[in-house]
Amino acid sequence: MESPFLLSIDWESPVQIELKNISFSYRGKDRVSEVFRDFSLVFASGEAVGIMGREGSGKSTLLQLLAGLQRPQQGEVLVAEKAPWELDRWTEVRKNIGILFQFPEQQFFQETVEREVGFSLRNHGVSRDQERERCWQVLRLLGFEPEAIVQKSPFTLSIGEARKVAFASILVMNPNLLLLDEPTAGLDSHGAEAMMAILHQLRRRGTTIITVSHDTNLLAEISSRIIVLAEGATAFDGTANTLFRDNNLLAGFGYDQPETLRCANLLRKKGKVMEDRLYSADELLFLTSQRSAGKLR
Numbered sequence: 001m002e003s004p005f006l007l008s009i010d011w012e013s014p015v016q017i018e019l020k021n022i023s024f025s026y027r028g029k030d031r032v033s034e035v036f037r038d039f040s041l042v043f044a045s046g047e048a049v050g051i052m053g054r055e056g057s058g059k060s061t062l063l064q065l066l067a068g069l070q071r072p073q074q075g076e077v078l079v080a081e082k083a084p085w086e087l088d089r090w091t092e093v094r095k096n097i098g099i100l101f102q103f104p105e106q107q108f109f110q111e112t113v114e115r116e117v118g119f120s121l122r123n124h125g126v127s128r129d130q131e132r133e134r135c136w137q138v139l140r141l142l143g144f145e146p147e148a149i150v151q152k153s154p155f156t157l158s159i160g161e162a163r164k165v166a167f168a169s170i171l172v173m174n175p176n177l178l179l180l181d182e183p184t185a186g187l188d189s190h191g192a193e194a195m196m197a198i199l200h201q202l203r204r205r206g207t208t209i210i211t212v213s214h215d216t217n218l219l220a221e222i223s224s225r226i227i228v229l230a231e232g233a234t235a236f237d238g239t240a241n242t243l244f245r246d247n248n249l250l251a252g253f254g255y256d257q258p259e260t261l262r263c264a265n266l267l268r269k270k271g272k273v274m275e276d277r278l279y280s281a282d283e284l285l286f287l288t289s290q291r292s293a294g295k296l297r
């Protein structure tokens with residue numbers, strides 16, 4: 001079901017982003033660890049891209065570079081044709097970028113959930129009443145009862161709650177570029193469903209969504225293009241359809257096939273005529289709820 005809140009979004013110009021021949025290393029006192037060398041990628045406006053790769057392959061670093069939280073030592077990062085770290089924190093472009101950290105508590109700095117979620121709104125001159133209304137709407141959208149949570153300290157929340165509150169603090173601004181680092185990690189199945197439903201809606205509205213995740217079920221649902229990172233380079237860049245249907249390729253990267261694929265294969269074995277493509281969970285539900293599905297049993 002469409003949420004009235006998301007339907008009311010007034011979309012601004014889309015954002016295209018680009019990494020041009022970047023090199024990036026973390027530089028500690030006595031150690032330099034190189035993450036990217038001469039690495040390039042382009043994300044089209046409105047694209048829904050999943051980023052996969054083993055631990056330490058540079059997924060979080062990639063998002064931080066795109067958000068302007070890290071700067072490459074060489075090369076360029078361009079968000080709407082500008083370097084993200086040069087954007088004034090409160091400019092139009094900047095407010096259109098929402099980043100969800102892998103560890104949500106790293107992005108909290110307010111005393112209560114309500115202040116945390118409303119922070120960006122306050123900085124854009126939204127009235128106190130509007131701020132409160134908007135915060136509560138978004139918290140409800142994520143399955144919270146706002147009364148029960150708004151006065152809590154964000155630092156006392158469970159990991160799942162913290163992730164949803166961090167997501168709410170981004171959603172209030174209607175960003176048109178979302179950078180999500182493991183958005184469903186630590187969420188229960190209701191939380192993950194709520195998150196997925198929102199991402200579906202945002203996608204339909206043309207939001208560019210770049211999602212880092214190990215969860216092939218999530219990425220199969222919300223991403224059309226998948227990039228697999230390995231040792232600072234792109235090991236795969238193609239459609240979700242290609243990667244997820246190729247079990248050998250997927251297993252080579254250390255991942256399981258999405259459950260929807262296994263379900264589709266099971267239906268096929270039972271005689272259901274299926275196209276040779278990735279089906280969403282909703283499509284499978286629809287197929288199995290049709291009368292012809294009776295024959296399958």
Ligand SMILES: Nc1ncnc2c1ncn2[C@@H]1O[C@H](COP(=O)(O)OP(=O)(O)OP(=O)(O)O)[C@@H](O)[C@H]1O
Pocket residue numbers: 026027028033035053054055056057058059060061062102
């Ligand atoms: N602040 C830091 N200082 C030094 N090295 C770092 C720092 N953050 C990350 N690294 C190193 O950079 C490399 C890439 O890290 P990154 O966090 O981007 O990987 P990742 O793909 O997100 O991993 P994970 O799946 O564990 O989240 C790793 O080798 C990591 O140890």
Ligand SMILES: [Mg+2]
Pocket residue numbers: 059060061102181
């Ligand atoms: Mg990471």
